[in-house]
Amino acid sequence: MGTELLSGHWQVVQQEAAEHGHTVGRDKWRLMGPMHIADTYEQAKENCRYGLQWVFNYLSHIIPIGTEPLPADYDDLVDLLNESGRGVVGTPEMAIAQIERLQEKSGGFGCYLFLGADFADWRATRRNYELFAEAVMPHFTGQLEPVQTSYDLIMSGGSTYVDATLNAQFASIAQYQEERAAKDEPAS
Numbered sequence: 001m002g003t004e005l006l007s008g009h010w011q012v013v014q015q016e017a018a019e020h021g022h023t024v025g026r027d028k029w030r031l032m033g034p035m036h037i038a039d040t041y042e043q044a045k046e047n048c049r050y051g052l053q054w055v056f057n058y059l060s061h062i063i064p065i066g067t068e069p070l071p072a073d074y075d076d077l078v079d080l081l082n083e084s085g086r087g088v089v090g091t092p093e094m095a096i097a098q099i100e101r102l103q104e105k106s107g108g109f110g111c112y113l114f115l116g117a118d119f120a121d122w123r124a125t126r127r128n129y130e131l132f133a134e135a136v137m138p139h140f141t142g143q144l145e146p147v148q149t150s151y152d153l154i155m156s157g158g159s160t161y162v163d164a165t166l167n168a169q170f171a172s173i174a175q176y177q178e179e180r181a182a183k184d185e186p187a188s
Helices: 002-019 041-050 052-059 074-084 092-106 122-141 145-156 160-184
Strands: 030-033 035-037 088-090 111-114
Touching (some): 030 092, 035 041, 052 074, 074 088
């Protein structure tokens, strides 16, 4: 399987670059794979009934995609992709796990690219990209860490922050009432 060869691929890249007077960085290395994600596993699987089997049948005739023939049964194909690590039909969490597996097997890389194929119709494909941008990418870029840190801080504070807000509101109300009362007093 291709993912088992990833560390060897990187060695070849380094050797060839060195022989030609170049250096390479993992940050420039791109890996591509089949992936379709949805809000639930069941939805992703249903979405891919549109074209996953067709695409993989086609690919099996032009590129090596394994040592055994692809399953003819759709459910078996989805299971094979997910269980073997050849691809993902599932959730953002499954996509994260797949990319982490690829990082571990390869030693690290710069970018994950989707295999552009009509696994699902356009609406589902667009949602797939949105979920990837909203949930998967931030996991790897750290964009959600400050938000999560803030959330964890507030949640661990018990009623500290709500009490502070209430106290500030009550103080503002009292101040307003005092100012209003001073304006409404008759002049002597």
